Amino acid sequence: MPLSTHPARRWLQLLVFILFVAIVAAAGAAELRQYRYQQININTCTVDPQQDTLRMYWKDPAGKVFGTFSALRNWLRPQGKDMVCATNAGIYDKELRPLGLYVEGGVTLRKLNTRRNAYGNFYLQPNGVFIVEEGRARIVDTATVDGDRERWLSQAVYATQSGPLMLRNDEINAAFDPGSINLFVRNAVCIDPAQKVILAIARNPISFHDFALFLRDRLRCVDALYLDGNISRMYPSLEADLGPAFGAIIAVVKTADK
Structure with a gap:
């Protein structure tokens, strides 16, 4: 990561780098990295579904939306769990409800949204679903899921619908x-x-096309789903808990003693 010549900015970059190194050392198979792409800082968390615990969280047992990484961390810690990395899990409405399909622990909490030709990034076609199954994950376009809902929903342990698809095959x-x-x-x-x-966030403004290019050409991804825009944040980072609450969260967790 190239360092700025401005003293204050240089120290800030060093602090972010040190934070990432410390987390990576404890993260196990999950790998955190920083990239510099077309003058844009991009953070990533690479997860192996066969080794890492990849989950989604929306509400606590009392029905309260977590909304922030700090709230989720505080809920996990008494259970002996730490959050390795996390990001917001897609587009939501004013009540912090996922705008489309949302599955948590094998239970469908929000239905598949098949609406088309509406305003907003969610409806930019094709949109799709990020599905976590036992030991693997997929990104599937909404039309395919809609064509065989019983099959896809029966296999999904976690799922979030968003849009648009950024890469497909x-x-x-x-x-x-x-x-x-x-x-x-x-x-x-x-x-x-x-x-x-791979969870990825461009911390500086970027176009859809350039972000898709980065995901394909630098990260070598073959399928990618857009999650959200300016409200988006990733843990760990210095700004992880700054900004408005959001809906569901994708997180990698581990037991505190490992």
């Missing part, structure tokens, strides 16, 4: 304009050829 979404000036902070989940899951 190594191809960038044709709706993305290479010359777009719509630049935003963005986060996504993608899957590489080794079937590892």
